[in-house]
Amino acid sequence: GAGEKISLTELLGTLKKAAPSTVPNKKQLKSLKEASKTLELPLSRQETEKIHRSVAYDKTSADVSQWQSVVVQNRKAEQLVFPLNQEPAGPKPVEQVVTGWKAQTPLEQEIFNLLHKNKQPINDPVLTPVEEASLKAMSLEEAKIRRAELQKARALQSYYEAKAKRERKIKSKKYHKVLKKAKRKEILKDFEEMRKTNPAAALEELKKMEMARMEERMSLKHQNSGKWAKSKAIMAKYDHEARKAMQQQLEMNKELTEKLVVPSESEEEQEGVAEEEILPDFVNDAQTVIDPANPWMMGKLTAEPPEPEEKAAPERGAEVAVHKEKDEEEEEEEEEEEEETLLREFEQKRQYRRAEEEDLLPMPAPLGPDEAIVEEEQLEKEEEDEKEEEEEEEEEEVEEVVEAEILEFNSLIQNCLGRLTRVQTLEDLDVLGQSVSTDTDIPDKESTQAKSNSEGQPEKVGQKGGKKKKMIDLRQVLTKEAKIIKASIAPTAVEGEEGEEEQKMIIKEAFASDDVISDFLKEKKKEAQASQPKVVDLTLPGWGEWGGVGLKLSKKKIKKFRIKAAAPPPRRDQHLPNVIISEKRNASIAAHQVSQLPFPFENTTQFDRSIRMPIGHTWNTQRAVQKLTTPKVVTRLGTIIEPIDKEDFIKSKTVAATGKQPDLMLTSGDKKVEQNGKRFQRKGPQKKGNQKYGPQKKKNQQQKKSVQSKKSA
């Protein structure tokens, strides 16, 4: 009815009473609940094992990595003395040995006074004040302050970075334009200022601007010739904006290419200009000269050009050497007789060239004119003497000499020496030929130069390349250097028979000299050929084609079956015409050499250099020998060497970490331990997933324990 209220409890009461129908529902609900509460399947054996393994791996690797530093340290150590943790040998400080001891005698007191003056520690604190001060260098407060400072700096930095990043991402063109303009203005302003305050830097800046101008002038960047500009040009007729943009670009170009005129207002610059004016012209002269070889192009004060020519000569030699090798192969077929005739010809030409080259070369250690004349006189005297003595004997021999040789000598000497002396007999020629270089010491460069130029010999030289060069070099080596004839103060006693015999020998040798050289050259060539790798000829006549007497192998076949080996490295005596160096490997020493690069070394030079120092007593002082031969490992006799104790090195580690702050240790030891504990705990959460496994927990506890025990100790 109206006004009657029904409460929920009443309704429920009815529900309870009418239970029989709802009971099965309840049961069903209950069973449903129970059905959803099934047990999870255990992980498969493999997976659990895998997890076990990974955990075990982490644990052991953490364990092992603790050893890392110790191992590295021991490896690095210059010397390891086992057993490791022994007390330091040698005398201990007195204070440790006798603590309750006092200076009594006057001498002792005096000594102690001295020690006091030097601030040496006497009593309990073993450390000197300086050492203590250094230990106290940074207190906890200071460290905190510094850390805060660092933090602040870092925060600021990140803030600025973020700002810069944001600005960079702005895409508005107008914004950037305005920014650029502002920047440019600022730069100009700076520049003006800089010109007043720091002219040198301004000059630098100016140079940069000049560079920018040059770059602009080189490029077509703002010339309205780009793709963009062309498209705008089409639109320009109708579009005001486009026209403006193009105009702007052109203006930019103009602005950039405008020549910078720096007004010479300041006094310094004027001075600078004055200085420049003071400098003589020839200072700049050398730079303007293009051809160093042409003396006329150079100013009066610049040097004469012998040096570059001298440099050029060896280059030519190198070129020639290349030719030479090719030529040698061709020469193989030639007969020896031909060679000899050739040799003679070459000699002749060589003399020409030598005369030339000597003239061109700067004279080493020029003699005083007087000395030179004296020497020449001596030479002439000697020649005369010799002539008198030998003429009679030698005439027969002279007649035997081939006409060709006389001709050769004549032409030769006339060419190179004719200007100096008149040549009369063959002996004269020979003697002169030997002393060419002494004669050339006499300075008459100009005449020879003129001569050589007039005859146009350089061309000739150019035409004949190759093999002559080698022999020229040889001759140079044998005769070319400046010879100094010394006045012997103590005269030689010429003993009748022996002297004459000697003279004869000398004459013989003088005539045999050319043979000596050519023989040597032949030998050298032979040697070079022998060291060349041989061509392996595998051709079989008659295979694949007709064979028989008079039939030649086809080129194709020769090409196919002749195997050429790679060219050997260039001979060491390549550039030494008077030397044959054996290229044979010294196998006997190889047995004692290191044949493979030892492990940590990266290249042979590294290894060679590492063993370059002799370590014996013969070359070193006693101390150096001891240092150089210190054994890597030393074991003390009669002591038990135990493996490194883990406790030990961990302790040493912690001590090392805190060693710098002993006061901290004393005052806040508890804190320290806590910190340690934290550190271990910090390690824990990283492996949070593994925490449910027993061993890990246990280990942590153990560590804590050990730390505590340390504390108590």
Added chain:
Amino acid sequence: RTLGSKMAAASETNVQVAHVGKKKKVAPKRYWEHSQKDSKEDIQTEGVKPKRLGHAQGTRAQQRPRPVKTKRKNDIGKFVSGKKDPFPGKAPIPKEKLKQFKRGEKNELSSVTHRGLKDSLTLSEAASDLAQSQAARYNLLLPEDAGFLEGDEDEDTCTIEQGDISEAVDITSGAKYFNLVLSQFGPYRLDYTRTGRHLLLGGRRGHVACMDWHSKQLLCEMNVMETINDVKWLHSEAMFAVAQKKWLHIYDSLGVELHCVKKFNDVLRLQFLPYHFLLATSSATGFLQYLDVSVGKEVAAICTKLGRLDVMSQNPQNAVIHLGHPTGTVTFWSPNQKEPLVKMLCHRGGVRSIAIDKTGTYMVTSGLDRKLKVFDIRALRPLQSYSLPAGATCLSMSQRGLLSACAGDTVQVYQDVIGTTVRKPYMAHKVRGSVWGAQFCPFEDVLGIGHGDGFTSMIVPGAGEPNFDGLDSNPFRSVKQRQEWEVKALLEKIQPELIGLEPAKLGEVDKATWDMRHQERVERLGFDPLAKEKFKPRMKTKGRSSSANVEKRKKKVAHEDQRELIRQTVEARMEQQKEKKVTAIGQRSALDRFKK
């Protein structure tokens, strides 16, 4: 006897020799001199003080001692009181000294990437730095300096005669100029021991004498009744070798014949390599032979095929023997190679004599063409060339770089032939009879000359090295010390295999390829250890080992091998062709299909 006393003795001789017209020798500055001078000045000033005060009146000499005492006391007090050391740390080592003891280039640590290597290299570099600096620092212990003869103005040193020199110097030094008149068994060869103490003379006509030439005490004298070509001391003064007409003989210092080495015949010249204990001989038949003196074995016999070998010299740096030939060539030899290491054309006439300086850097040769040439052995290039009016024989280099050249009966000594062009001799001397041998005495300013009329000992100031190594060659050693040295030297003997042009090669990594090494091994062993074994058919019974069958089996194996070889070559060729095809496809024309 301590080392110091020996050194003092050496210094005395040196100073005494160099009296005549020599630069006044300024004693090297000592660190204590400065302080002494200072103290003296102080003494004087202090000595004046009391005078002014009028406390004491006496001679200065009387007053001196007192102020010294006070001063010293003051000094000590000041120093100990904490005044700063004006020269803190170690004394600096001059750079040149350091450079002198530098051994090769340092390792560049910046390029090393391996960390462990870097560490070990830094350690070794530090050690070698220490060794270098210490060696340079200890050089201070060699205070003796050599002097030279210096003439008055307008006076040539070469005109100063030996008699004048010996009169001017003290008695001991003067006694070093002497003549032995031995005209009977004429011209003499000579040799000094490495210590410079003993002299060995060998006359052409068989006279052999050895003596301690300082005391002129004769050790032995005899006549071997045979022509003598050369004489040489062995490692010590206990033994010497004589190249006689037929064989090589070895005697002891009492003249007892120890050996007659019949493997060595017609020997003309002898050289002894002290660190290898090798006696090198060159013979008239063109053989260069090496005799190991420590074991008495012939190490090498090389047929040079270059004729009579009467010019011989050794390079003290690398123990290479230099031979001179009548063709004007000089050849370098080691016992390990049957051909010359280097052959060098030096003269247009025959080579008459060779001398090599102590460092083994320079070689001086003289030839029949009357030239004297200086060569740089490292570069094998000529440095200087002199022409002498009478040529030169018997070249000899002193320890300090003086060169003696003989011509006929004159002996000339040149100074600094290598660096500068010399115009006149430094000293000259004339002997009776032509010179047959000349050698500078080690550690003495003496040149020994053997000639037709005996022997002359000539004083040449500045020839010998003033500082000697007491452990290597000690002129003042006793018999006991000599025996000790002998044992040590034998223990440190260098094997003849290590003789070569570059002794530093031993410290380098051998860069030869495997092939080269294998080839050498094959040569050494006489067979190829890696070669495939030849197939040898097994013995089979029941007629299966008939010769036809054996042959068949052999062929079978051979065919198999060949098949393998062919397969390989074919495969290689196929690959080549494939590559060719790949490259050629791009350029194929339409008509290529008709090609066969």
